[in-house]
Amino acid sequence: MAEKTIDIQKLENIFDNMVNVMDKSKNDIFTISEQSRQSYHDMRKELEIIKEDISRVITEGDYLEDMTRHSRRRLADVSKNFLNYSEEEVRQAYEVANDLLVRLSINRMEEKQLRVRRDELDRRIVALLETIERADHLVNQVTTVITYLTSDLKKVGEALETARQKQEFAIQIIQAQEDERKRLSRDIHDGPAQMLANVLLRSGLIEKSFVEKGPQAALSELSQLKEMVRNALHEVRRIIYDLRPMALDDLGLIPTLRKYVSTVMEYDKGVTIHFMNNGQERRFDSNIEVAIFRLVQESISNAVKHGNSRDVWVKVEWLRDTMNIVVKDNGKGFDQNETKEKSFGIIGMRERIELLRGEMKIMSTIDSGTTVLFRVPLEKSNFVE
Known part of the structure; x- marks a missing residue:
């Protein structure tokens, strides 16, 4: 019976495809990191604009407050000496005082809204920085996993080259390793990849929760976001440990x-x-x-x-x-x-x-x-x- 030839190159191509799947997962995590980084830069620009607007509104508010005090004194004088002023002067004094009061109220409301937006941006920037840091760390961890895989593939190739007569046993080893790689791919898909996808969704929910439910709800969402990233890191560490006891x-x-x-x-x-x-x-x-x-x-x-x-x-x-x-x-x-x-x-x-x-x-x-x-x-x- 002729000895069957094992095509080492073909087997290595199959394993390379599995490594490529891992590499794509790494690229997906990297994409999430870059998207978060872009969001961070956009928020920084918006924060600078908000700070400039706050400064402008405060200056306008101080001016309106001075003008309001002056108009109130004028209105008090007109009211006190009502008979000494014409009907037009009295009406004008009331209208000026009322107009300044409305403008000052609008100014204070605008300042409050700008401050709320500024604080919200500050919190989101902090959360994004942590997301970027965790995502970068996950990329490094997945890179380590890929290194383990490629190292194992080289060892399998050498073992098959020196033990062709044990073909059946070698095929079982290959099958077991291929199954392990399938499981690893599933673990990353069901674990870190899903968690990181949820990180993006959670980032949007934090803003929505703050607007609709207040800062306490937003803080709760942020806490869940941190826990989600922490779990993703834990999953990657577990995957690396599970590669081989x-x-x-x-x-x-x-x-x-x-x-x-x-x-x-x-x-x-x-x-x-x-x-x-x-x-x-x-x-x-x-x-x-x-x-x-x-x-x-x-x-x-x-x-x-x-x-x-x-x-x-x-x-x-x-x-x-x-x-x-x-x-x-x-x-x-x-x-x-x-x-x-x-x-x-x-x-x-x-x-x-x-x-x-x-x-x-x-x-x-x-x-x-x-x-x-x-x-x-x-x-x-x-x-x-």
Whole structure:
């Protein structure tokens, strides 16, 4: 049987397309940053004009106030010596005093409106500066992710070049890495990209809230905007960490899971994860350990992030020819009949469990939490001595 040739260049082209998707996401974030920067410059120009208008209105107001005082004295004199003035002089004195009073009132109202607009611009400029800073930071973070990806691709190419006779195993590695990149693309699309898009919407809502509901509502919107940017940064950091749990290679599956559980509890204050391991741990091939780790990781992430769970129970049970994993939470649960077909998290878990030739079962009801059960067959050929 002739040896099948692996087209390294073709595989690298496929992976390059995935990197290009990441690069486009980075460019989209950069575009948001530039749009915010342009808005910042426009607001600075408007603020300078507002300040000049305030100065002009104050000068006019001081003049009108002096004129109003003078007209009041004139009106008081006319009223006091009413008989000494003609009807036309009396009428004129009243009209001048009234006209100056109206003009002064309009002037004070204009000054108040200009000051409100100035303060509003000051707050929006501060918020935009923070948005620009966060967006620039996200661009740097995504650039780091792309660097990790391109570095991994080079390693895959070298491994395939030196191990052609292990074609089937190599293809599984490629498939696993391609799946990881799909998940990474989904995570960025559903996380930082969506959050940054909402940042633009929130910026407009702050102005609208201030005008319609007052400064307290605007401050509340601004607080939510800051929290949104903070969450986007947290998501990018999580994505970078999730690229590869290095402890798997050195320590194995169970110690890495324990470390991950501790990390989750450290980042999500108030969340308690109860971890149990029954039976004798065994080591698998690296790609299998990564797949199992991802299954547990995704389940815990769903429980904390989407289920709002405060307690999560993780149990790993080693039997003679099967590994059972149960992830249970006390969160808000969901209606399985209404689960979207294109839920990326569940699709990813099903893809991984199929690669492991295992089974997955999800049990959940609203307000009663969620339980996820994995059964993974333990084949001797996959063990590492």
